Amino acid sequence: MRAVVFEEAGEPMEVQEVDRPEADADEIVVETEACGVCRSDWHAWQGDWDWIGVAPTPGLVFGHEPVGTVKEVGEDVSELSVGDRVCVPFNLSDGTCRYCKQGRANICERVVPMGFVPFQPGAFAEEFPVRNADHNAIKIPDGVDPVDVAGLGCRFATAFHGLVHRVDVTPGDWVAVHGCGGVGLSAIHVADALGANVIGVDLGEDKLDKAVELGADATVNVTEVEDVPQAVKAHTPSSRGVEVSVDALGVAETCRNSVNSLAKGGQNLQIGLTTSEEEGEVSLPVDNIVMEEREFVGSFGMPPHEYEEIFSMMAQDKIDPGKIVSETVSLEEVPEVIASMDDYGTVGIPVCDEF
Template sequence: MRAVVFQGANEPMEIEEVDRPDCPDDGVVVETEACGVCRSDWHAWQGDWSWIGVMSTPGLIFGHEPVGTVVEVGDEVEEYREGDRVTNPFNLADGSCPHCREGRQNICERSIPMGFVPFSTGAFAEEYPVRAADTNLVPVSDDVDAVDIAGLGCRFATAFHGVAHRVDVDPGDWVAVHGCGGVGLSAIHTADALGANVIAVDLKQEALDKALDLGATHTVKVDEVQDVPQAVKKHTPGSQGAEVSVDALGIAQTCRNSVNSLNKGGQHLQIGLTTSEEEGEVSIPVDQIVFDEREFIGSYGMPAHEYDEIFRMMETGKIDPGRIVSETISLEEVPDTVASMGDYDTVGIPVCNEF
């Protein structure tokens, strides 16, 4: 089968003919319909994240925002059959650890990040495997566009889980989102759907315009203000700050700006992962967090069972992940699309739907 194959950090990825994946006894093989192209793919292509144990080795097949049709089923799978249309979270759980049994499969003790390790082939390929299918697979209706489902992928799912489940967003609350890439725009769209007033923060006017289209009520253009947190606070009642603030980028500046945009008792939501500049470490105003009883909350992926909530909100028109998809591309265009993400020019989510 054809696949995009990683050649080494910052080396151009290549289209190669590779063996089709083996089907796990507890898993399936899926024929790919579509797969989102994520900034996490760019991070891995850059060679980032060695500080958290992710080592990108030549031969990897990236791609972790998939949708497709089951073409092979392992002997131990009970709930899925050939011909089923499915998607899955990017962080594949084993279904048996204490966190999985509590419904928090996204932080499974033996989680495998799809497409970032040699034994879990990603979906920039004609087919991809999914382990523990009964735990990780999510049924997808035949009448839903594959591009929309791929748009849910890592970024929308992570943003939805974070905004809807990890922090407390009530109607009328003020939510600031720092960084309006794919995950930031997804957070804005979700917060708006939950009834919040959303302040979008970014350097690019195009990204801020898209944020307004997706429900933001105010914007802050970073290069036009001297103090980003104060500019955010000026939009909130009494200039007191946001109830929730999201770092959707992961650099030191956005993290600190987010924490400092909060009202007393506010919640900072960290979605963005850091770059080689920070290597996972960012200094934050700890004393002020203590004095104001602010909270610093992490959010990683989404458990498979939360997809039902998204699908119900899609059915009623409250959210539409397809609005965040910026373009559709072919498999041949994936290498250049991943490499170009270092320019931060992408607005929204590119999706590969030609294999």
């Protein structure tokens, strides 16, 4: 079958012929209908994240935001059948550890990041396998366009889980989102659906325009202000700051700006992971965090059982992940799209839907 194959960090990827996956007893094999092209793919392609154990090896197939149709079912799989349409989280879990049993499968003790390790290939391919399928594969409601949900496996799901389950967003709160890429725009859309007043922060007018389209009430262009946190606070009542601030990028500057945009008692939601420049370490204003009782909260993916909440809100027209999809591309175009993320040029979520 055809797949986009990684050979070496920073070297161009290309479509190659690889072996078709076969389902082990607890697995399914899915024919890919759509797969989001994520900035996390760019990070892995660049060789980032070795400090957290992500080290792609030659021959790896990327792609961790897939939707598709079940083509093969392992003998121990009981909840899925050939012909079912499914999506999966990128952080595949075993369903049995203490965190899975607490409903926090996204931080499973034996979590496997799809498309980042050789024993769990991704979905920039005609077909892909899913381990522990009864636990990890989520059936898609009838009538849902696969392209519209191709970003759920990572960006939209992480933003949704973070804003709905990791911090406290209530109607009327002020929420700032620093970085209006795919996950940042998803966060803006979700925060708006929750009734918050949303401020989008970025350096690109095209991304800020998209933020407004998705529900932002105000924007801050970081190239036009001297003090980003103060510019954010200026949009809030009495310039007090925001109740929730989201760092959706993960560089040191956006992380500190996000924390410093908070009101007293506010919560920083950290979604963005760092680059090779930070290597996972960012200095923060700890004394202010202590004295103003701010919180620093992480969000990593989403457990499978929360997908039903997204599908329910979609059915009620409260959210529409498809609004964040910026373009559809073919499998042959995926390497070019990933490489173009060097300059943060993509707006929204590109989706591969031609295999």
